[in-house]
Amino acid sequence: MSAQIPIAVRDRVSERAKQALDTVAKFVEEDCIPADAVFEAQIGTGEQRWNSHPAILEDLKKKARSLGLWNMFLPKGHYKESPGFTNLEYGLMAEWLGRSRVASEACNCAAPDTGNMEVLAKYGNEAQKAKWLKPLMEGEIRSAFLMTEPQVASSDARNIEMKIEKDGDYYVLNGQKWWSSGAGDPRCKVYIVMGKSDPNNADPYRQQSVIIVPADTPGITIHRMLSVYGFDDAPHGHGHITFKNVRVPAANLVLGEGRGFEIIQGRLGPGRIHHAMRTIGAAERALEWMLARINDPRKTPFGKQLREHGVILEWVARSRMEIDAARLIVLNAAIKMDEQD
CATH class of the missing domain: 1.10.540.10 (Acyl-CoA dehydrogenase/oxidase, N-terminal domain)
Structure with missing residues (x-):
């Protein structure tokens, strides 16, 4: 053909x-x-x-x-x-x-694996690539992308409110996300998450960071899958997810604080x-x-x-x-x- x-x-x-x-x-x-x-x-x-x-x-x-x-x-x-x-x-x-x-x-x-693989390939360090990019490129796992939030106009990402706070060798995440595409799949093992690590920075485009969050981290709750024109896209799904004191190793931060x-x-x-x-x-x-x-x-x-x-x-x-x-x-x-x- x-x-x-x-x-x-x-x-x-x-x-x-x-x-x-x-x-x-x-x-x-x-x-x-x-x-x-x-x-x-x-x-x-x-x-x-x-x-x-x-x-x-x-x-x-x-x-x-x-x-x-x-x-x-x-x-x-x-x-x-x-x-x-x-x-x-x-x-x-x-x-x-x-x-x-x-x-x-x-x-x-x-999607969203393609975009997530691009993030890891372009901005991830060698350890992050070995742990997450390799199995994604082999098709062994799937991933989700978490940026949009229900309580703000997330089309302007300056508005996002999820907190990413440093605590020793960890970052602690609190907040909620929705339209988290890929979160419903049982093979989804990792989230790429955008949140605010420096909400008081004078530059509104330097307040955000991106961090890699394993899907099985304690404190994560998937509440429901949202539908699009009546379709829920199972088993892929678009999840409404909350984070409550979710602790992630500082090594999971991508590129550096304020680079979101x-x-x-x-x-x-x-x-x-x-x-x-x-x-x-x-x-x-x-x-x-x-x-x-x-x-x-x-x-x-x-x-x-x-x-x-x-x-x-x-x-x-x-x-x-x-x-x-x-x-x-x-x-x-x-x-x-x-x-x-």
């Missing part, structure tokens, strides 16, 4: 990346999309969904690794662990991964490209479903097939234009990151 690459960026994609992109497209279409229904069936129902790890995922991971489709997201030139693709090249792959629920995890390219904004901006930059391109892939799938429906000969409102109604054709045309425009906007951002970052 040959993946189409927009003409505007084709000369920026290496031959190696083009081959990888074709492999990704074939893997998604032939293996991952058919596995989506199997994944849903293997999760089960009720509370057991939060303790499930569908076997189909492990089968897909084995195949993905055999095809060389593993950890493709770390951009070259920035990480010694990089597989050698640019943000643009991985962005094109992420669009294909977005067409299936299981594809990103099958290739060990699922620097770290999180470094984390979120590539992640925005990944999320946007996966969403475009999902949009392409939705358009395919719409085309299938309007060409269904059984659908004949007012004596005509759906495809014969002008308003339906307008919806198709508008969808095509909006998806194509969004793709080019995001790919342009990826190019800027590759050229200027």
Whole structure:
């Protein structure tokens, strides 16, 4: 299967990346999309969904690794662990991964692990990398990212209130987080947490720090999993979590006190490209479903097939234009990151 690459960026994609992109497209279409229904069936129902790890995922991971489709997201030139693709090249792959629920995890390219691995790879010390980055890159564990808080407008991260206070060789954390993506998975072993270590610093962008917190640390309580448009994304989940006198070794602090904004901006930059391109892939799938429906000969409102109604054709045309425009906007951002970052 040959993946189409927009003409505007084709000369920026290496031959190696083009081959990888074709492999990704074939893997998604032939293996991952058919596995989506199997994944849903293997999760089960009720509370057991939060303790499930569908076997189909492990089968897909084995195949993905055999095809060389593993950890493709770390951009070259920035990480010694990089597989050698640019943000643009991985962005094109992420669009294909977005067409299936299981594809990103099958290739060990699922959020929030990708962003957390970027944090550890770019800012972590060697001990932190050995303990947490290595098992994450091997797909042995999963992780969660904890920044947003329920009582403040966390879109402005200066507002976050979780306390990170030094106590000898430890930091003590108190506060709460929600929309903590990945926290519901039983394989989630580590949290990347942002909080305030110096709330009185005159520079509001130097008040925050990032710290690595093992998920089984005493004092952590997961209250519930939140739903998004009615979906709870089990077993992944988006948790509401409180920290009460959670003691973490000082060695778990990433980069240094007051470096939180620097770290999180470094984390979120590539992640925005990944999320946007996966969403475009999902949009392409939705358009395919719409085309299938309007060409269904059984659908004949007012004596005509759906495809014969002008308003339906307008919806198709508008969808095509909006998806194509969004793709080019995001790919342009990826190019800027590759050229200027």
